[in-house]
Amino acid sequence: MKEYKYDLVIIGGGPAGMSAAVEAAEQDIQKILIIERDSQLGGILQQCIHDGFGIHRFGQRLSGCEYAQRYIDLLAEKNVDVALNTMVLELTEKKELYTVNSKEGMMHITAKAVILAMGCRERTASQVSICGSRPAGVLTAGSVQRYINVEGYIPGKRAVILGSGDIGLIMARRMTLEGIRVLGVFEAAPAPGGLTRNIVQCLEDYHIPLTLSHTVTQVHGKQRIEGVTVSEVGPGFEPVSGTERYIPCDLLVLAVGLIPENELSKGAGVRLDPKTKGPVVDNCMMTSVPGIFAAGNVSVVFDLVDFVSETGVIAARGAAGYIRGELSDHPEYIDVLAKENINFLIPQRIRKDAAEKSRIFLRVRKPMKKNELICMGNGKIIGKKRAIHAAPSEMMTISVTPGAVDEVDVMVREVQL
Numbered sequence: 001m002k003e004y005k006y007d008l009v010i011i012g013g014g015p016a017g018m019s020a021a022v023e024a025a026e027q028d029i030q031k032i033l034i035i036e037r038d039s040q041l042g043g044i045l046q047q048c049i050h051d052g053f054g055i056h057r058f059g060q061r062l063s064g065c066e067y068a069q070r071y072i073d074l075l076a077e078k079n080v081d082v083a084l085n086t087m088v089l090e091l092t093e094k095k096e097l098y099t100v101n102s103k104e105g106m107m108h109i110t111a112k113a114v115i116l117a118m119g120c121r122e123r124t125a126s127q128v129s130i131c132g133s134r135p136a137g138v139l140t141a142g143s144v145q146r147y148i149n150v151e152g153y154i155p156g157k158r159a160v161i162l163g164s165g166d167i168g169l170i171m172a173r174r175m176t177l178e179g180i181r182v183l184g185v186f187e188a189a190p191a192p193g194g195l196t197r198n199i200v201q202c203l204e205d206y207h208i209p210l211t212l213s214h215t216v217t218q219v220h221g222k223q224r225i226e227g228v229t230v231s232e233v234g235p236g237f238e239p240v241s242g243t244e245r246y247i248p249c250d251l252l253v254l255a256v257g258l259i260p261e262n263e264l265s266k267g268a269g270v271r272l273d274p275k276t277k278g279p280v281v282d283n284c285m286m287t288s289v290p291g292i293f294a295a296g297n298v299s300v301v302f303d304l305v306d307f308v309s310e311t312g313v314i315a316a317r318g319a320a321g322y323i324r325g326e327l328s329d330h331p332e333y334i335d336v337l338a339k340e341n342i343n344f345l346i347p348q349r350i351r352k353d354a355a356e357k358s359r360i361f362l363r364v365r366k367p368m369k370k371n372e373l374i375c376m377g378n379g380k381i382i383g384k385k386r387a388i389h390a391a392p393s394e395m396m397t398i399s400v401t402p403g404a405v406d407e408v409d410v411m412v413r414e415v416q417l
Helices: 015-026 043-047 064-076 141-151 166-177 196-206 263-267 305-323
Strands: 002-011 032-035 080-083 087-091 096-101 105-116 120-122 138-140 158-162 181-187 210-212 214-220 227-232 245-248 251-254 258-260 292-294 333-338 342-346 349-351 358-364 371-377 380-387 396-400 407-414
Touching: 002 015, 002 305, 015 032, 015 043, 015 064, 015 080, 015 305, 043 064, 043 141, 064 305, 087 263, 105 305, 120 141, 138 141, 141 166, 141 251, 158 166, 158 214, 166 181, 166 196, 166 251, 181 214, 292 305, 305 358, 333 342, 342 407, 358 371, 358 407, 371 396, 380 396, 396 407
Parallel strands: 002 032, 002 105, 032 080, 105 292, 138 251, 158 181, 158 251, 181 210, 333 407
Antiparallel strands: 087 096, 096 105, 120 258, 214 227, 227 245, 333 349, 342 358, 358 396, 371 380, 371 407
């Protein structure tokens, strides 16, 4: 088994991993390695040919491929090693990695710090309890995106989309442009799960119906899907008897949410948050295991790639400080708590010795129009931000300097602006 030693190892070569590597190099970290299991860098961006990326990061509307290429070009200017087609089999709490590829076989890599940037995975049919057989033609939205945009295949002619996640909405437009008839988008929740701009640009502009509080309860067909049964759901998301209707189709596209990819995190003993499904992190993006950091969708599912890259930068600065001995392994923390109308947030804690402002990312529980995002510490307001719109599908952010407080309570309230 080959042995390698690095200062910093980044697992994942998507937008979080690449931005972390670029920032780490700018922080004068010498030996940096990106491990990517695909044949090229970029992660999911390589199959995102639509625009809307990079507005915050680069001040331009870029396609996913263009956004990825920006970082690939930046990486080429830095002294960063990249291992493609390489799978990480195991990560230990001592920051040891066991990897494998077809060229070098098994490898043992030790690092001073590790950044987790593995992204997230899509929920599948079995995870949303759809009854019926398992015929061909039931695919996740990401799989359909890859088939059409990368492989050049048309997976069906009449499609039903379950879930209103952003990838599903984008693929509703993409399939329509490729001649696939999209019969409708069905969402079990009473509010859409995707960005407002995608609802407008991908559904309304193409006259694709969105039906809320409805779900697919059965798949019909044996070898190939022949149709689905759609039912209305009640407040507890249980199907309402008597509301069933049959829709003939040859393609069911699932856009039913994303889950952070954390099998390696669990193996390393990283504590996970039951709300975000990702690691518990501090303001430096360090997990509960000293020296292991998390960035991007592996920490929480973001709506914008710009935020993903931002967390990569924060994690890289934290890792650089850890490698240089500037960050304590076991610091004192201020807990950041999700209070009124907050579904979840990161970071879940802030170091008491934090000198700079800490960026908090959060999602609300329900849609609100005029609202005020407030951070409280010891009964006093330490951060406030007003907005005219808030939705569970859209990430909100605020930067705070806690100071000498016991905890930070974060809440969103409706107000008259």
